[in-house]
Amino acid sequence: MKKHNFNAGPSILPQEVIEKAAQAVLDFNGSGLSILSISHRTKDFDEVMDTADKLFRELLDIPENYKILFLGGGASTQFFEVAANFLGKKAGYVNTGVWSKKAIKEAKRYGEVEVLATSEDKNFTYIPKGFAIPADLDYLHITTNNTIYGTEYHEDIDSPVPLIADMSSDILSRPVDVKKYAMIYGGAQKNLAPAGVTFAIVRDDMLEKIVRDLPTMVNYRTHAENNSMFNTPPVFPIYVLAETLKWAKKIGGVEELYRRNVEKADLLYAEIDRNPLFKGTTAKEDRSLMNICFVMNDGYEELAPEFMEFAKSKGMVGIKGHRLVGGFRASCYNALPKESVEALVTCMQEFEKAHTK
Template structure:
């Protein structure tokens, strides 16, 4: 029986990626060795690294001005690594969600943070366009998609200073001009791979400009680049799975195709919520995420009944984040249109019964 996986992360991956990565754990390339056993300095793994790097650049249309790193520590470590490498005095941040706010807290340990917009007082239900990025700060930081509340930046500012973006929950889900960013980071467990690896895409020219601190070795992007991106033992399995996922994206036709699919899936679900008498979405329409659709029951006394209904139908991962409550349907790249339609069907059946 099919399971419909709406988990926010670790999330659903393409079935062929799971099958091939699982086989590699038993025997990698019919070598008799598990992928988990091969040396990270071996020819086989170096080829995986190079191919994954090339696929990232090709998928995002990036040139050799950028270095692609596969690090550990999740996006949370990047909250520290970014100011470590880029902040001399002051940086500008958008406070658009819980994770953006956590990034701000870490940056404040390194210097002054200028918050250009905060949606905190309105429970992060919208993202303002009415902010101006100052030219005199070291960099500008934003979060493209806010997984917990379900908001997404649809446009990004043009700025002469380095723009840094946390794309953890919508990387590879839509076509953007990625060259407008100087640094992109994304934890892998949403649209890319298994948990435990973070992709960092950094324009090399922005590095090496810190004057007032000695950056600890692991936190220094330049040290990772100088060590051929293998400063320490990387997450071999997650990098390999990323390679398989990027091949899957390429075979589907790239980000333009995925963007259309993701927009269509999200619109179907939002349309059902908007016309419902029982469900509601609290996000401003122009800021709604195509990756994480949050919704609530207007009558809280019906929650137990709805929970029993969707769980009985092999839907998993629909619970809202503990911070917010309600429900969250994470509809990442690999989630099929059939799963979205099935969730809508269950919502319709529930409404017929209890409206």
């Protein structure tokens, strides 16, 4: 039976990328060595790093005055590194869920944090809009997609202060005007690579604004000046990331990925809205393209365990909602084919026919 991978992360990768990675584990570039055991100082791996940098720039139209860093530690490490590097007196944060709350907690270690807007009043089911951004902030931090609650920014906001964004779960899923951001970062294990590498896209002028003496590995300048190889980088995840970027370019780039993502999301949200057994959990204008959250509709709550088992029997993997919100979550990242969403919709329709008259 075919499996349909809706895991929230680590998540689905393109099949051809997985196959190339599997071959590279056995023999990388005909070297007779595994990608898992080559030196990161070799010419072959230099080419991998160059490819990752060039394709990232091309696909996201990243200007020359930005550095692309490939780091360890996940976005959770960036929560404190951002503040350690850039928070001198006061920073602004928008609280849209668990991950932004964690970023706020870490930032408070380094200076004053002003929460400019929050959607906590409605259990993070919408994206706050129209809030004031004070001009005296060192930076403004947002989380562009919220994996647990299923909300997402659909436009790049305008900010009078440096804008920093955690794009862990929607990078490359839609067009982004990188010039509006001072920094974009994220864990790569949703749309780019297996867990183990973190990307950070940092505008050059920010590297001149580092506000305190820092441990070598925490200072962004260290990695910018050493091509992300001050120490041994996450070699295998970076290799897979480069292959994923090749795949993205081949199929038509970010514009095509966005078209596919909208198509998949529209298909599933339409079924959630139509099917009397289910209902969405977020404001419609802020619905995520990446993480589609839904629950059983009023009066059908007791069917949730049965639907979960039915979905599993049909090959659906990873659709259980996060423990904080319950229900179901279909993560529709870039590599998820439309056929998997169609299979989930069919599954929901079959379940409806079995439980309604």
